[in-house]
Amino acid sequence: MTTDPSLSTFLSQARELLGDRAVLTDAEGFAPYANDWRQKFFGKPAAVVFASSTEQVAQLVRLANTHEVALVPQGGNTGLSGGATPDDTGRQVILNLSRMTRIRARDQDNKTITVDAGVTMQTVQEEADKMGLTFPLNLTARGTATIGGNLSTNAGGTAVLRYGNARALCLGVEVVTADGQIWDGLRGLRKDNTGYDLRDLFVGAEGTLGIITGAVMALHPKPAGVMTALACLPDPVPAKAAAQAVALLQIAQQHCNASLTGFEFMTPSSMNPVSDYYPQFARPAGLGTPEQSCVLLEVSHAESEQAATALLERVLEVAMEQDLVVDALVAQSMQQAQAFWDLREHITMAAAEDGLQVKFDIALPISSIAEFCRITEDKLRQAYPGIRLSNFGHLGDGNLHFNVAAPAELFEGLDRQGRHDACRQYVKANEDCIRRIIHDEVVARQGSISAEHGLGILRRDEAAHYKSSVEMDLMRRIKQALDPKNILNPNKVLRTNP
């Protein structure tokens, strides 16, 4: 129980507004909300409050203003940058929107769906499917991640190559501003040049400028045929395999153009933990050698499955003629296609089972990927002998998760807890220097240190280190203008408290 009188008053008024069951104050009850998915950030909230409507969110924000209580917006709490985790002061309150689950409107001809912010990505996918359409935003945490969280992180995932990220799929938003007003920007328009684009200010703001309570999301026609292949690249050196993957991407784009809907790169050290912890989703036996990297390709065609297959087979044939692919499997059934995606999608979960890593979410111009991988891998292996480089990701978008795991010899013979402790210590001791090596190489090539996960707390200071003073100043002025009392997610994205 808090001894802070303004916080106590806020909490009792929140109880009156939402009911007792929507205000959790016991540490055990709020454990699943207080820490981040990877268990890297551990928060100490004063409470977790659950809003069920936009009006409730607005009233809560007004209360927070009156009592100067900081709110940390939260959806599914699957974010990977600590943005939804409160600090450890015991004064911040998590405002969870996962109970806002209304589908507000479906518009078949406009190909849009209007939803509450707490609706999960998977529910929107299922609703689109019922309308005979597709909602192409897709990532492994789809069953839990919410549309509000997707928009606030400007999530990417596996279909950005063809359909763009969350921002590209968002036509309108409803937002509760930091002073508790409701802005209804739920317009289902693909063109709207009526002044500053406020929608795009809130998308990707990670809950620091306003609370997204509803959204109009764009849907797309369902392709008639979707074909998937797993291709094995010849070179056992991961950096050289990355260069081969870039060359394969050129061939795939040349032959498929917009029909190329997925292009995912996976090195062996990213796939091996899947075999260890989720053997049912392991790389297919006999596809190349265990030292070789793979690319998952997906081709979608508006006309037919045969047309998609023909495109995919042609790509693989040309790539094999050019010695860029040594072996490949084209999925013969939906189950097999799903098995290929299961392998890709379990990489993050298997890595979490294996132990904490230094995580990266970088974007590079595609033309720089090969050189970046070669130089950065050399530098890292020289500075940190034995490290395991788990490089994988949405290479078709220029987005790599260039993660660094502790040397295996550090935890040989230890049980699970011992391994996790050893990895955590390794990350704590080395992450700053590893980050500097990798991010310097990224920024030297005009890349980004956060492609799709956002800055949160994890990359906040890194962004400030690399951004110009002009860019930082503009960001601070926007925050100051929209949230002058620093009520919304303080200290995320930008340092706002001393």
Ligand SMILES: Cc1cc2nc3c(=O)[nH]c(=O)nc-3n(C[C@H](O)[C@H](O)[C@H](O)COP(=O)(O)OP(=O)(O)OC[C@H]3O[C@@H](n4cnc5c(N)ncnc54)[C@H](O)[C@@H]3O)c2cc1C
């Ligand atoms: C296994 C796994 C795989 C993943 N793969 C991908 C991937 O491929 N691509 C990708 O981009 N991400 C990926 N993620 C990260 C994560 O799923 C996304 O960032 C997702 O968009 C977060 O949604 P959420 O509802 O869980 O948001 P949360 O984690 O609850 O919050 C994320 C941020 O948004 C803010 N926020 C949440 N809801 C609101 C709201 N309504 N209004 C204002 N601010 C809000 C929070 O304060 C926080 O800063 C993955 C995560 C996991 C666990």
